[in-house]
Amino acid sequence: MNATGIGAAVRRKEDQRFVTGKGHYTDDVNRPGQCHAYFLRSPHAHARIKNVETKAAAAMPGVLAVLTGAELAADKIGNLICGWMITSKDGSQMKMAAHPAIAHGKANYVGDPVAVVVAETLAQAKDAAEKVNVDYELLTALADPAKAQSEGAPQIHEIAARNTIYQWHLGEAKAVEAAFKSAKHVTRLDFINNRLVPNAIEPRAAIGEYDSGSESLTLWNTTQNPHVARLVMSAFVGLAPEHKLRVIAPDVGGGFGSKIFIYPEEVVCLWAARKVGRPVKWVAERSEAFLTDAHGRDHVTHAEMAFDAEGKATALRVKTIANLGAYMSTFSSSVPTYLYGTLLSGQYEIPAIYCEVDAVYTNTVPVDAYRGAGRPEATFVVERLMEVGAREMGIDPADLRKKNFIKNFPHQTPVIMTYDAGDYHASLKKALEVADYGGFGKRKRESARHDKLRGIGFSTYIEACGIAPSQAVGSLGCGVGLWESAEVRVNPTGSVEVLTGCHQHGQGHETTFAQVVSERLGIPLENVSVVHGDTDKVQFGMGTYGSRSGAVGISAIVKALDKIEAKAKKVAAHMLEAAEGDIVFADGKFTVAGTDKSAAWGEVALNAYIAHKFAGQELEPGLKEGAFYDPTNFTFPAGCHICEVEVDPQTGESEIVAWTAVDDFGTVINPMIVEGQVHGGIAQGVGQALLEGAVYDKDGQLVTGSLMDYCMPRAHDLPALKVEMTRTLSPSNPLGIKGCGEAGAIAAPVAVINAITNAIGSEDLAMPATAQAVWQALQKTQDRRKAA
Amino acid sequence: MTAVALTVNGKPVTGDVDPRTLLVQFLRENLRLTGTHVGCDTSQCGACVVHVDGKAVKACTVFVWQIEGANVTTIEGLADPNGPLHPMQEAFREHHGLQCGYCTPGMIMTAVDMVNRKGHELDDPTIRHELEGNLCRCTGYHNIVKAIAAGAKAMKGHVQQQA
Numbered sequence: 001m002n003a004t005g006i007g008a009a010v011r012r013k014e015d016q017r018f019v020t021g022k023g024h025y026t027d028d029v030n031r032p033g034q035c036h037a038y039f040l041r042s043p044h045a046h047a048r049i050k051n052v053e054t055k056a057a058a059a060m061p062g063v064l065a066v067l068t069g070a071e072l073a074a075d076k077i078g079n080l081i082c083g084w085m086i087t088s089k090d091g092s093q094m095k096m097a098a099h100p101a102i103a104h105g106k107a108n109y110v111g112d113p114v115a116v117v118v119a120e121t122l123a124q125a126k127d128a129a130e131k132v133n134v135d136y137e138l139l140t141a142l143a144d145p146a147k148a149q150s151e152g153a154p155q156i157h158e159i160a161a162r163n164t165i166y167q168w169h170l171g172e173a174k175a176v177e178a179a180f181k182s183a184k185h186v187t188r189l190d191f192i193n194n195r196l197v198p199n200a201i202e203p204r205a206a207i208g209e210y211d212s213g214s215e216s217l218t219l220w221n222t223t224q225n226p227h228v229a230r231l232v233m234s235a236f237v238g239l240a241p242e243h244k245l246r247v248i249a250p251d252v253g254g255g256f257g258s259k260i261f262i263y264p265e266e267v268v269c270l271w272a273a274r275k276v277g278r279p280v281k282w283v284a285e286r287s288e289a290f291l292t293d294a295h296g297r298d299h300v301t302h303a304e305m306a307f308d309a310e311g312k313a314t315a316l317r318v319k320t321i322a323n324l325g326a327y328m329s330t331f332s333s334s335v336p337t338y339l340y341g342t343l344l345s346g347q348y349e350i351p352a353i354y355c356e357v358d359a360v361y362t363n364t365v366p367v368d369a370y371r372g373a374g375r376p377e378a379t380f381v382v383e384r385l386m387e388v389g390a391r392e393m394g395i396d397p398a399d400l401r402k403k404n405f406i407k408n409f410p411h412q413t414p415v416i417m418t419y420d421a422g423d424y425h426a427s428l429k430k431a432l433e434v435a436d437y438g439g440f441g442k443r444k445r446e447s448a449r450h451d452k453l454r455g456i457g458f459s460t461y462i463e464a465c466g467i468a469p470s471q472a473v474g475s476l477g478c479g480v481g482l483w484e485s486a487e488v489r490v491n492p493t494g495s496v497e498v499l500t501g502c503h504q505h506g507q508g509h510e511t512t513f514a515q516v517v518s519e520r521l522g523i524p525l526e527n528v529s530v531v532h533g534d535t536d537k538v539q540f541g542m543g544t545y546g547s548r549s550g551a552v553g554i555s556a557i558v559k560a561l562d563k564i565e566a567k568a569k570k571v572a573a574h575m576l577e578a579a580e581g582d583i584v585f586a587d588g589k590f591t592v593a594g595t596d597k598s599a600a601w602g603e604v605a606l607n608a609y610i611a612h613k614f615a616g617q618e619l620e621p622g623l624k625e626g627a628f629y630d631p632t633n634f635t636f637p638a639g640c641h642i643c644e645v646e647v648d649p650q651t652g653e654s655e656i657v658a659w660t661a662v663d664d665f666g667t668v669i670n671p672m673i674v675e676g677q678v679h680g681g682i683a684q685g686v687g688q689a690l691l692e693g694a695v696y697d698k699d700g701q702l703v704t705g706s707l708m709d710y711c712m713p714r715a716h717d718l719p720a721l722k723v724e725m726t727r728t729l730s731p732s733n734p735l736g737i738k739g740c741g742e743a744g745a746i747a748a749p750v751a752v753i754n755a756i757t758n759a760i761g762s763e764d765l766a767m768p769a770t771a772q773a774v775w776q777a778l779q780k781t782q783d784r785r786k787a788a
Numbered sequence: 789m790t791a792v793a794l795t796v797n798g799k800p801v802t803g804d805v806d807p808r809t810l811l812v813q814f815l816r817e818n819l820r821l822t823g824t825h826v827g828c829d830t831s832q833c834g835a836c837v838v839h840v841d842g843k844a845v846k847a848c849t850v851f852v853w854q855i856e857g858a859n860v861t862t863i864e865g866l867a868d869p870n871g872p873l874h875p876m877q878e879a880f881r882e883h884h885g886l887q888c889g890y891c892t893p894g895m896i897m898t899a900v901d902m903v904n905r906k907g908h909e910l911d912d913p914t915i916r917h918e919l920e921g922n923l924c925r926c927t928g929y930h931n932i933v934k935a936i937a938a939g940a941k942a943m944k945g946h947v948q949q950q951a
């Protein structure tokens with residue numbers, strides 16, 4: 001192994017700028033002549049907009065423009081779209097309602113923009129916004145997804161009767177029906193997968209700039225996928241032709257999915273920049289982020305698992321209502337369908353599965369992918385049923401899992417996916433050792449001596465990452481291909497620039513991608529730069545989400561490096577006056593096989609450019625290659641997390657006292673970075689399980705609208721984490737990478753809930769399992785015991 | 789408008805500001821010291837922590853006129869830009885105590901203040917408790933805690949950059 005190559009825990013190249021305050025985030029960008037936008041937002045969840053009076057605001061000091069939805073429509077600025085078409089079980093297509101960047105005619109959630117004020121300073125824009133007079137006619141709001149389809153519920157969009165966007169299903173209903181009829185045991189559960197606010201610490205921001213000389217627009221934006229943003233804003237919103245629109249995503253301070261989507265504010269900044277002829281900047285305040293960043297999860301589910309006499313799962317039946325909020329966000333439709341239903345087989349050989357999902361509109365912020373996206377919801381369903389099933393049947397939960405694990409690969413599940421590689425026994429076995437499962441009884445007794453209830457919970461999760469094979473997702477309704485691109489540019493002095501269509505917002509690509517190049521070309525890490533996040537530099541790319549950057553993005557780099565090596569060998573053959581087939585490349589050196597004749601990497605790079613040793617007609621000068629890589633399958637990271645809690649029965653407070661994670665991510669480029677990804681995912685999962693929950697009241701007001709009301713995990717909410725790995729290689733990409741970004745968030749919530757319910761002896765516990773919720777669950781159990 | 793004069797990272801600075809200008813706005817917008825970040829609007833996240841007269845302060849909680857004459861250190865002033873990193877900066881890098889980097893300046897400034905008040909031997913519960921005012925969404929805090937423990941030890945004998 002090269003000391004800075006694949007598998008080395010090298011320290012991150014990007015950290016120098018971040019630890020010294022030299023990071024360059026969107027809000028750090030200031031353009032000459034820049035002015036500021038402030039969005040006036042609907043304070044009502046559901047209201048007809050009868051009139052927006054802007055005259056008084058326009059006359060306020062410093063105001064350059066006050067723009068409304070009517071002007072947006074008059075300028076023929078197109079609607080925001082959802083890019084994944086879902087077909088209902090009756091064959092009809094999903095009901096995508098118009099989503100203008102500024103509400104026109106009707107406001108559909110608290111936070112829906114109704115006007116934008118552009119002024120010299122932000123303070124002036126805010127002051128002027130107070131003078132905008134909006135005449136609202138209040139309509140009954142709908143906030144509860146469980147009530148969205150009820151008779152008499154207010155209908156939010158004309159296109160969607162009973163607020164139903166689609167009624168999707170997957171699997172074999174009849175086979176499931178038959179399996180349930182002959183089941184020996186059935187476990188039934190109802191869940192609410194709580195609604196979450198992503199809360200990347202950097203708020204969203206945008207700066208739009210118009211250059212009248214070249215008739216082109218530039219957008220600086222907190223986005224995870226600048227090319228997709230450009231494509232949508234060009235092809236659908238119609239702001240500018242694609243070649244006249246540049247999107248720059250500089251350093252981005254966390255995304256977790258929420259910065260994938262194309263939002264109204266960036267559209268408006270570009271549109272307004274052209275209208276006022278000056279750069280227009282907008283930065284979200286945290287309270288605005290709560291009201292406008294796409295939220296995550298929000299499922300209401302009933303699920304049942306059938307078991308035979310030996311405890312083998314024979315069937316799974318799931319019915320889910322998924323809340324997509326007031327409008328369909330960019331990838332919202334895919335999250336509760338193809339990222340959820342397809343993972344319901346978990347790590348288990350379940351012969352028959354049937355899943356139905358109704359997606360509904362409500363008067364709430366749009367809901368879309370948030371770290372894990374559909375897979376945490378699926379894992380929660382499967383792993384709660386397994387755990388509760390084990391308890392009901394009196395089988396050790398680890399043993400029940402072992403009994404049901406898939407053992408042979410490839411394995412075709414009943415829900416589309418073909419798992420290509422894995423060893424679920426290995427990760428469970430290692431986790432049981434690391435967590436000292438055998439010693440749990442002793443620890444439980446020890447806790448009891450201190451009047452604490454101790455519990456242990458498992459999560460043997462699976463996810464589908466490496467998103468995604470383009471043909472496969474195309475056949476399922478996705479509007480784009482999900483390959484990735486790379487370009488490797490070798491300079492005459494031998495240093496290398498790698499251009500990637502992926503985008504980093506915490507993942508450390510500048511280091512890991514360079515490690516792959518360092519290993520392959522045998523050059524020092526510092527001689528490699530990774531370039532990303534600018535549509536003028538990188539030709540096209542699909543961005544970073546779905547744990548795809550390693551499995552798909554790095555694979556594209558590997559493919560480009562193959563081409564570089566092939567071309568460099570040709571150059572070396574000319575230099576060394578040998579046959580191309582005799583050239584061997586290893587450790588940064590080209591050697592003629594069987595001789596001591598060699599040329600160093602840098603010499604070959606220089607010769608490729610000076611082109612003195614070969615005729616330019618025979619071999620093109622230069623050393624630069626591009627590649628597009630389309631994966632052959634999803635990848636299937638999987639593992640076992642074990643959570644141990646102590647509950648104080650007097651207060652209901654749960655403390656996580658131990659956490660063991662054993663994950664199989666295939667090939668790991670940088671173990672330090674991978675462990676960091678696992679830590680962060682677990683924290684978000686623990687947040688969902690114990691602390692976080694977006695709450696709307698019945699009128700559609702967001703009650704948890706700030707960091708004072710929405711409880712984010714802090715350092716003292718988490719324990720030190722034990723993170724270990726097992727390894728099976730993914731056969732679906734050249735390096736055998738599976739992806740690691742979402743595992744923690746997928747695995748963690750159900751491990752926590754399984755642990756707390758184990759501690760308190762009641763399965764009746766919803767997330768977030770706050771002290772109050774746990775205390776109440778305990779009281780109910782005691783009441784039941786007394787009654788019995 | 790209000791005239792203000794203070795010392796930032798060892799250099800005297802002045803400004804003529806709207807009285808509602810917060811310290812964080814003054815640093816970012818007037819002085820273009822953009823290493824100090826804004827992550828919330830309720831003084832919860834700690835991304836804007838700087839040192840005012842040697843003590844950690846959330847720069848979003850004070851108007852700049854309130855600290856007239858004060859000595860302010862930001863992340864940019866923690867170490868000599870041409871010299872080695874401050875031991876706490878180095879510890880964050882060494883222990884992978886950051887991912888997206890957005891909360892990092894506030895974390896590091898909080899950590900240095902923690903060492904100034906609590907000493908060089910910081911245990912896990914102390915560090916976690918002391919991080920009450922700083923949010924990180926990326927790291928799960930695990931490596932931040934490790935970094936601070938190591939940085940605290942490394943700060944023994946370190947002479948603070950004059951600010």
